[in-house]
Amino acid sequence: MHCWQFIARQLPARNRKMVLEMGxxxxxxxxxxxxxxxxxxxxxxxxxxDFRNLVIKPNVLENTEGSAQVDLGGTRVLCGVKLQVESPMDDTPDQGNLIVNSELLPLAHADFEVGPPRPEAIELARVVDRGIRAANCVNLTGLFIEAEKAWSVFVDLYVLNYDGNLFDASSTAAMAALMHTKVPKYENGKAIYSEKKNALKLDSTVxxxxxxxxxxxxxxxxxxxxxxxxxxxxxxxxxxxxxxxxxxxxxxxxxxxxxxxxxxxxxxxxxxxxxxxxxxx
Amino acid sequence: MASKANKPELIVNGKRLDGRDFGDLRSLTIEASVLRNADGSAYLEWGNNKVLAAVFGPREATPKHMQDPAKAIVKCRYAMAPFSSIGEHGRTGPNRRAMEISKVTQEAFENTIMLTDFPGSEIDIFIEILQSDGGTRAAGITAASVALASAGIHMKDLIYAVSVGKIGEHLVLDLNMIEDNYSDSDMPMAFSPKDEKVLLLQMDGDFSKEEVARAMRMGLDAGKVISKVQKDALLAVYSKAAAGQKQENGA
Amino acid sequence: MRNIVMPGDIVAQMPMQLENAYVDEGKTYSKILGMYEEGAKLIIPLEGAWNPRIDDLVVGVVVSAKNFVYEVDLSSFMRSILIGGKFDTRTYKPGEVIEAIVKDVEDRRTIILDRPRTLYGGSLLNVKAVKIPRIIGKNDTMIGQIANATKCTIVVGKNGNIWLKGGDIALATYAIKKVENEAHTSGLTEKIKVMLENSSK
Missing domain, CATH: 3.30.230.70 (GHMP Kinase, N-terminal domain)
Structure with a gap:
């Protein structure tokens, strides 16, 4: 039998904040x-x-090039991938771009507020980005189309319900959405979004x-x-x-x-x- | 609005591009109570629109100086995901259009919610457009109404919204994205079905006096279907809950 | 007759004094998603915030103490105040869990608490306030069997906060959450009983 002899104390001075203020x-x-x-x-x-129960549902949004919804226990993250023709970066003229963004939507938790992105949301996006980028999951050279033209891959992470560990849920959602991403047809400098054929080339799974x-x-x-x-x-x-x-x-x-x-x-x-x-x- | 120069033929042989008659709604499904943390929520698919609405509250209004000791304050955020449209990646964050829609939506719900039942509190309504196909504000209000009911918020009615547009000389119900882009006029409306009161009204284009009246009538008629879908969504979740409660109370 | 009503649904063709209903132009309408019991003239909410009533037992956490006036977090939009002093020489520190009785509700804004008792140690659990009757069960059957099987001391607050101490808190929490999530299913008391028996083996 457990022994519960401690008395509720006030919060010690050390920082226990994660995404939420403690009540x-x-x-x-x-x-x-x-x-x-x-x-x-x-x-x-x-x-x-042990991980909590993980459920991955791909292809949940038709207007995206790739999408997935991930439930990790009570945490739910939706990922939408959009492809767009842009100019390559000056320092990598033969590569496309990968842009990861995350939103802690106010509907995901009572303490998530409306407003500019919080440092936690930016950290989340950057950590997911680093994993995918460092593991060369998305072949950036493969995104090059022709001189001055390359695909930019926008990965948007939408946190719909927060129940802990957004990092793993978001990373899995991003991976799943990328695995199901189809590249639009390219014609005369433009993307033809109504025609998608080839799967986005991925070199690894992170x-x-x-x-x-x-x-x-x-x-x-x-x-x-x-x-x-x-x-x-x-x-x-x-x-x-x-x-x-x-x-x-x-x-x-x-x-x-x-x-x-x-x-x-x-x-x-x-x-x-x-x-x-x-x-x- | 898109350029009128390459406007497609929106009505062929008396039918709309997606095969609908002028007064037909697109398919509409709603699922209530889909999010765990929110006090109430609903997921809606209307045509190719996919909308998530969630409600938090009544909770203590913040900042404190915003509190109204006599009644609740309502806050509404309508936002479109940057991946919601076909084509290029959208901008993140609210733009002027989204802020206007948030405002008129909030006002429609201020009429419906019994504000004086929750003095000093705030009720937050969040509408996220995950996929857009025209008529997203109507879809948002219709979903939010179910979310509010499933949060147990006191309301006068379960409101809904729909839009009526004009293609050529025809009034058509529930414009989809292509129709919305190329139609001559559009009039989104929100109604309280109980007393047929208009709670949201916007319009642009050209409507005669007679057409305004007819458009409102079409919106009210469509309400019979929309209200039923809303109520069925709640019943699907709560008829079981009610049965459980009956049993436990020893009925 | 009982049936589900929604906001705006008509419950009577005449004006009626009915909780969770309102009268408009001589007719009575529901203002909530609830169950209308025609006989008992009652609309029972199926969702929604806790509506405090005098004599409700509640569980909360003291958040501030000043001159024997304590503010208590009851997970409600309303402020709750406990006034000590006078005959009560006990004091309550911020961070302490207490149970108390609702003495009064002023202007639907401030809850006045009375008969406090400190609950030392243990853990807290939040559930939807509308599920509390199901968690308690008829004549305490549900919560009674959970407490017996887990050897936990459990205090269930009408406000949706539940305090647990000693025994197998993890199992008790799991059982209570199961009741909350499956409140709509029938034969739940039996189902929980079986679950508890299997888990303690």
Whole structure:
């Protein structure tokens, strides 16, 4: 039997903020989450290194070139991919562009507000972008059409419901949408959007894994309560062979040994997620 | 509006391009309570429109100086996803058009919601156009109305919206994207079906006095179908809930 | 007769004093999505915010304390105040969970609380306030069997906050969430019973 002898305290000075401001009720829940973590247990009974249920639905929007909706537990992210003919960047005249953007929609959580993008939304987009870019998932050279013309790939991530771990849900949604993206026909300097034939060429699949740390307990795919209460978190993206992108968040710290362990776990999770992505084809 | 120079023939042999008669609605489906965190929500598909509406509230109004001690305040955001249209990537963030639509939508709901039941609070309505095919503001209002009901907000009625346009000399119901781009006139309207009151009205083009009257009549007639879809969406979720409640209360 | 009504649905051809209904031009209409019980002259909400009533038991968190006046977060748009002092020598610190009784509601804006009790430790769970009757069950059957099987101490607030302590909180939380999500299904008491038995084996 557990022993619950602690008294609810006020929030310690350390930074526990993630995407949300903590309310009084979150603090009480947080104490409980931390207590559980100390025993190696999670609020939903999952193993420490288990993902929540992952459901990938591709091709949900017809006006896009590619789309997917991902449910990771209660977190829901919609991804729309648009292709557009633009000039290549000056420093990469033989390549197309990849632009990842994310929106924490106000309908996704009571505390998401209307307004300019928050730093959390920008970080989310950039971390997803880095994984895809570093793993060379989208063959940027393959986006080159002719002199001064290349495809720009716009990946828009729409967070529809926030229940923790937006990084992995968004990265999976982006990967799934890209896997189902069709390139429009190109004619006389213009895209013919009504005619789409070839699939967008992808060279690899990147899988994102996010871990939260509470005191000395490490857990994969944090729920909203775990994410809010966590001291720190790290996202590790890999392509099944090597690590492709990492991002540590929040003010806590990891030991080097912990990072090494998590890299191992991350690589071990590649098969599970990439298989689910492949199954949508 | 698109250039009139390459205007396609919108009516062929008395039928519209998608095969509809002048007074036909496109297919309409609504699913209620689709989002977990929102207090109420609805997902709507109307023709090729795909719309998500969600409601939060009543909750404490912020900032505090915006609070009205006598009644609730309503905030509405209508926004279009940058991937919602065929063709190039759209701009993110609200533009002037979206802000105007947000305003008139908010005003329609201020009429419908029983504001004095929730003094000092705010009720937020978020409408996201995920895919657009003409008539998105009407689709947004129709979805938001279901979202509000599923949030348990006190309202006078379950309102809906629809638009009537003019192609040549014909009045046509529920314009799709191509018709909207090339038609001569468009008149979106929102109605309270209970007493047939007009809660939103916009129009541009040319309508005679007689055509305005006829367009409103078409909008009201269409309401019979739209209201039924709205109610069926709520019934699909809550008829089961009601049955469960009956049993538990020992009826 | 009971049936589902929606905002704007007519419930009587004459003016009637009915909770969650309004009168317009001599007729009575529902203003909510609810169940109309013609016999009991009642519209039971199927969704919506907690509507505080005097004597409701609530669970909340103290958010501020000043001169024995405490503000309590009840997850409601209304402000809730607990006035201490006088005969009550106890004090409540911000961050503490309390249960209390609704003593009064002023202008549908401020809830006055009374008979507070600190709930030490444990965890909180939020559920939809309209699901609370189902979670409690007829004569406490539902919550009673959850508490027995999990050995948890459970306080269910009408406002939708539930406090749990001791025992298998994870299982109790899972069971309560299951009741909330499946409130519409029949035979739920039995289903939860079986689930609890299987989990404790």
């Amino acid at each position: 009084a009720i979150d603090i009480v829940k947080g104490h409980y989450i931390r207590e559980l973590a100390g025993k190696g247990v999670r609020e939903d009974g999952r193993g420490l290194l 899988v994102s894994t996010t871990f939260a740390k509470l005191d000395n307990t490490l857990m994969l795919d944090p729920s909203i309560n775990e994410e809010i209460e966590s001291d720190t978190r790290v996202t590790i993206a890999n392509d099944g062979k090597v690590v492709r992108a990492m991002q540590k968040g929040k003010s806590g710290s990891f030991s080097t040994q912990e990072i090494e362990t998590l890299v191992d776990v991350s690589l071990g999770k590649y098969g599970e997620i990439s298989k689910k992505l492949e199954h949508t084809r």
